[in-house]
Amino acid sequence: MSQEFWLFILMVGVFAAGCFALKWPVSVSMLVASVAGALAGGVQDPVRHLVEGTFGYVDTILTIATAMMFMTGFKDSGALEALTAAVIKKFNKWPGILMILLTFVIMVPGMITGSSTASVLTAGAVVAPMFASMGMTAVESGALISIAAILGMIAPPVNIPAMLIGGGIDMPYVGFELPLILLTFPLAIVFALWFGWRKVRHVDRSKVLASLDFSTLNQYGGWRLFSPLILIFVLMILDKAVPSIFGLGMPLIFMLCTMLTWITGKRFNLLQSAKKSIEDVLPVLGILVGVGMFIQIMTATGVRGFIVVNALSVPPALLYVMIAISIPLFGAISAFGSSSVLGVPFMLALLSQDQIIAAASLSLIAAIGDFMPPTALAAIFAAKVVGLEKYGTVLKKLVVPTLIIIVYAILFIVFSKQIRAVL
Amino acid sequence: MFYIYLVILAAVLALTVWVLFDTKKFSLQMTAAMVIVPLLLRLLMIK
Numbered sequence: 001m002s003q004e005f006w007l008f009i010l011m012v013g014v015f016a017a018g019c020f021a022l023k024w025p026v027s028v029s030m031l032v033a034s035v036a037g038a039l040a041g042g043v044q045d046p047v048r049h050l051v052e053g054t055f056g057y058v059d060t061i062l063t064i065a066t067a068m069m070f071m072t073g074f075k076d077s078g079a080l081e082a083l084t085a086a087v088i089k090k091f092n093k094w095p096g097i098l099m100i101l102l103t104f105v106i107m108v109p110g111m112i113t114g115s116s117t118a119s120v121l122t123a124g125a126v127v128a129p130m131f132a133s134m135g136m137t138a139v140e141s142g143a144l145i146s147i148a149a150i151l152g153m154i155a156p157p158v159n160i161p162a163m164l165i166g167g168g169i170d171m172p173y174v175g176f177e178l179p180l181i182l183l184t185f186p187l188a189i190v191f192a193l194w195f196g197w198r199k200v201r202h203v204d205r206s207k208v209l210a211s212l213d214f215s216t217l218n219q220y221g222g223w224r225l226f227s228p229l230i231l232i233f234v235l236m237i238l239d240k241a242v243p244s245i246f247g248l249g250m251p252l253i254f255m256l257c258t259m260l261t262w263i264t265g266k267r268f269n270l271l272q273s274a275k276k277s278i279e280d281v282l283p284v285l286g287i288l289v290g291v292g293m294f295i296q297i298m299t300a301t302g303v304r305g306f307i308v309v310n311a312l313s314v315p316p317a318l319l320y321v322m323i324a325i326s327i328p329l330f331g332a333i334s335a336f337g338s339s340s341v342l343g344v345p346f347m348l349a350l351l352s353q354d355q356i357i358a359a360a361s362l363s364l365i366a367a368i369g370d371f372m373p374p375t376a377l378a379a380i381f382a383a384k385v386v387g388l389e390k391y392g393t394v395l396k397k398l399v400v401p402t403l404i405i406i407v408y409a410i411l412f413i414v415f416s417k418q419i420r421a422v423l
Numbered sequence: 424m425f426y427i428y429l430v431i432l433a434a435v436l437a438l439t440v441w442v443l444f445d446t447k448k449f450s451l452q453m454t455a456a457m458v459i460v461p462l463l464l465r466l467l468m469i470k
Contacts, residue, residue: 024450027454051460052470054457055465055470058461062432251431252428278441282455285454286453286454289457289460
């Protein structure tokens, strides 16, 4: 076995020991694993490499941080609760459509921030009591919230795993919208009906309607309350359509709309809200910093090249099996890390396919990593918001959906050229 | 636009430093410290 192989085992081993045995945060475990790899691999000037690695995702960190500020402000202004109430009021008589729209509501924060945690902690927390009052069990609610969160994380406009995979092969994050919509929204509809519709259609929803608080919606009106969210989508479209005039960039768009939430709904302490958002999202930001260091050291020691060479030499028959197994499993470390460390080499092996559809599909498989213990970010936070002590029961419910998502994504890769011909 | 970007960066950095000193959780303090490093260096335009 080569030195790179043993270095890889060492780094993953130190990381796993930090996470499992010592119960360190994922980010700190990554830092320690990177230090161990740098020392064992004889990297010259290791501190410089570690610091250099932290810069890998600074722009992504800014986008996620400001997006989370917006989502927390949107929630604190009462708009998120009002949005859910408005959806239930409007579609109360059609349980199927209601469940689908509530699932889309959970997806929105993930779509904007690129983080499943944001979806679960903001919209997931608001929708969870409503799922319970509509007759869904805590386990079913937790499972649906987890799935909606990871689908939101992959749905456009912001998909960090796709950005990481694209960054690894110098492919700009352009033209991903339609493939990502086709990859995520049909699955969201299927799982919304699967988990929710069967239960909800038998429940007397008039009680749910009576329990909703419409005071904020009535006081401020829908247009005013939801205007920051509408403005975000308008500015994002203009940012892409006329970048010379509206090229504001995502962080500035989120900051402007965060300030707007302060005047469009209930008044709240903007500073405390912003601080709370950073506190909630720090573990995700830390993981990004850790992944940056981890990958920098893997690159400096030759471990990354070793993985790329091995991924490229996998026989074609085994390639899809390897993708389906290794990318989600590596997600136990981090879905973002999995995208970068394994997603890029597999993307290189798939260059003969339509590259945008292949990268989008790989990002969906990588997102499954958020279901993988011990980190299992989506499942752990979803279990918390539905009031479950342990997330194991939620994970069991996620086994079949996970397999369906992986098969769906693999089919997209296999038939990427045919799909592109239709798009 | 460059200076607006720096202002946003400074705001995120300030909030992260606030969390670092306000939280009692050691794990969150460690994570905050890790996040501060690239933000501070970028703000100072060292990297």
